[in-house]
Amino acid sequence: MSRVHFQPRHLCLAAATALATLSASAVHAQAQPPIKVGLMLPATGTFAALGTAIENGFKQYVAEQGGKLSGREIQYFKVDDESDPAKATDNVNKLIKRDNVDVIVGTVHSGVALAMARAAKESNTMLIVPNAGADAITGPLCAPNIIRSSFSNWQPGFATGVLAAQKGYKRAMTITWNYAAGNETVKGFTEAFEKGGGKVLKELTLPFPNVEFQALLTEIASQKPDVVFAFFAGGGAVKFVKDYDAAGLRRTIPLVGSGFLTDGTLAAQGASAQGLLTTLHYADGLDTPRDTAFRTRYATTYKLQPDVYAVQGYDAAQILASGLAAVKGDFKQRDAMVAAMRKVNVDSPRGKFTLSAAHNPVQDFYVREVKGEQNLRTGVAVKVLPDPARGCKM
Ligand code: BEZ
Numbered sequence: 390m391s392r393v394h395f396q397p398r399h400l401c402l403a404a405a406t407a408l409a410t411l412s413a414s415a416v417h418a419q420a421q422p423p424i425k426v427g428l429m430l431p432a433t434g435t436f437a438a439l440g441t442a443i444e445n446g447f448k449q450y451v452a453e454q455g456g457k458l459s460g461r462e463i464q465y466f467k468v469d470d471e472s473d474p475a476k477a478t479d480n481v482n483k484l485i486k487r488d489n490v491d492v493i494v495g496t497v498h499s500g501v502a503l504a505m506a507r508a509a510k511e512s513n514t515m516l517i518v519p520n521a522g523a524d525a526i527t528g529p530l531c532a533p534n535i536i537r538s539s540f541s542n543w544q545p546g547f548a549t550g551v552l553a554a555q556k557g558y559k560r561a562m563t564i565t566w567n568y569a570a571g572n573e574t575v576k577g578f579t580e581a582f583e584k585g586g587g588k589v590l591k592e593l594t595l596p597f598p599n600v601e602f603q604a605l606l607t608e609i610a611s612q613k614p615d616v617v618f619a620f621f622a623g624g625g626a627v628k629f630v631k632d633y634d635a636a637g638l639r640r641t642i643p644l645v646g647s648g649f650l651t652d653g654t655l656a657a658q659g660a661s662a663q664g665l666l667t668t669l670h671y672a673d674g675l676d677t678p679r680d681t682a683f684r685t686r687y688a689t690t691y692k693l694q695p696d697v698y699a700v701q702g703y704d705a706a707q708i709l710a711s712g713l714a715a716v717k718g719d720f721k722q723r724d725a726m727v728a729a730m731r732k733v734n735v736d737s738p739r740g741k742f743t744l745s746a747a748h749n750p751v752q753d754f755y756v757r758e759v760k761g762e763q764n765l766r767t768g769v770a771v772k773v774l775p776d777p778a779r780g781c782k783m
Contacts, residue, residue, distance in 0.1 A: 426494060449690060478504045494519055523542065548774060607636075683695065
């Protein structure tokens, strides 16, 4: 066996090589520019509070990682999309073409998100959708560079249809804004409710973000269905629930909804919301260590109770982090990064969930009942519900 005898000059050489390697990697780490995250969310209008909660949740997860993901600083670029589909293409192009962001996180409104998905597809920009449920995003518009951390509109509609049928209601009316989120949520509700033996008598709509409900409430009162299903969110949900109560309908015709009707809105809805039943992929009273830690930190940082929107923002950051970890922060390895994101088992405050082949959460939908300022979990309407992803070819 030959033996290597180190001479002093060998040791000097080895030390010099080690030093060179060390300083090269230090330079490499320093040279890594920040990851540019474009936040396209509503800061004004009926969904403004939802946008704030998503941003808070996203930033909370980054802060929990020490302010960096896989060693890379995060630089934010912000656009207020005003929940206005007419301005959506111009707004998203500010992030894609002017700011040259690596990834876009947005948005709340389905109509705006549809334009964002088209622009992201065209430019191959990474897009993580932290709320907007437009079915097409994980349907015909699905793409390797588009991932959703929230839900598809069909999902909470379907889960509420299951609940309403289980309650034994037979004749329903629906009421919503006439745009993708409202119409698709109603479709999901109708599918499950009619499968369960019910019948939707009439679909009532008004334009987004109109809140003049009076004429439609009068029609509900005259038709006297067994149950009313509603999709509204944010400021519109506050006004609808209060008007429904003021019209004397809460005591005579049960109102159910996807949980956006009462999420982040209860302080403003007060007594008018008490006892309402909804379904959603998040609830108060989950009482798991993961959720409790999330909520405690959120309340301490923002002096607010978190809601479903905060959770979806938090999970958008978790999904991004899992992709970056797989490529050690090298955003240019996009295929490997997306493959890792696609396989992630997200340890969410809502409960663990996976992503479908179309990149939409496969998750439980809780039954929630309003008590005070909480949407308390009382059961599960549908366990591990996947979106049908109709029309997705990837
Ligand atoms: C939507 O437009 O997709 C949406 C807006 C608010 C809450 C839920 C969905």
